[in-house]
Amino acid sequence: MPVPPPERECHCLRCEPPRWWRRPGTRDAANVRMVGTHGWAVTGVFGDPAGEWAYSIGLWHTFGSPELCLVGVPHQYATRYVNTVAGQIRDGDPLEPGRVRTGVMGGHHDTLGIAPVHDSWYPRLFGAAIDYYQRPPFPMVQLVWPDGSGRFLWDPEVHDGNRDRQPSLFLPLDQAAAPWQDR
Template identity: 30%
Template sequence: MFTALDAPPEKLDRHEQNVVAKIREHGWFAHHIGADKEGPGFCYTTGFWLKFRHPELIVFSLQAQTAHDTFWHIYRELEAGRRVVVGAQTGEIFKNAPAVLLPVAQRHYRNYLGWSRWFYGNDNFECVQLLYPDSDGRFPWSPDASAGSRSAQPDLTEGNWFGLEQ
């Protein structure tokens, strides 16, 4: 698979060189995008697909350090040969809350995964959205979830939370 790791360094700007250097050093890179009038802040990975053939990860509305630590936890689990099942609730990601990974529809890649698209040179990689419940234990697709909870974690699946129970 051709990636930005194969690009001549002189063809990359300093930001691109930084991403490539971090992926060479650590196996992955975390991108942190702040909240704005368009929506909540989010963080996503680049490198999981190349190293493990595990989907890249994206998570919304977590503090950057929390997201980064969570990505490291998942990375170490993958290194140990353990994988999280997509679409099933798990207690293996967060210490005090369940989580669910759902496939991100490719139509969302352009708006949310710019650096991963650049790194891979296309959209031929997978990504999953890491979701967590609100303080009342409700995931965004729950009929009882608040509007704030729903807007904090937008639906990046094919729609309607990829057929999860409402």
């Protein structure tokens, strides 16, 4: 596995010992082990009334890539799709702003947009990543699926149902749709 270069800050549990006031738990140990073995881990979140999501942990440490999240898709699928894109990154296909990913999900959701996540969302959605990295910075991007007409959340003509099922994480939390803002 590549070692993080000096120009990239990484404060993860693999690079720095835990802060004196914090005792890493079982989840942290599992993430450290997964990142050490595979380069990343994926956390799936389910049972939340707003919806389900999954996100990566370790891409920043291992590859210098932003972490990935996919929101509004059942967690068992979201984890698979996050793993697929993480594998593409591992295989030399880095994320690029404004670029889309294809061949990930199949069907009319086969194209995913990429948008940076506003930092106001981190505490609400990415607790295991915050614990792993111990403190910022660690960038996170949202994999955004289109509506049935191929429009993404940032398109003013996107179907409202698409906005209800996946929040616009590139906007500050206080501008989010109600089910996600209230979680």
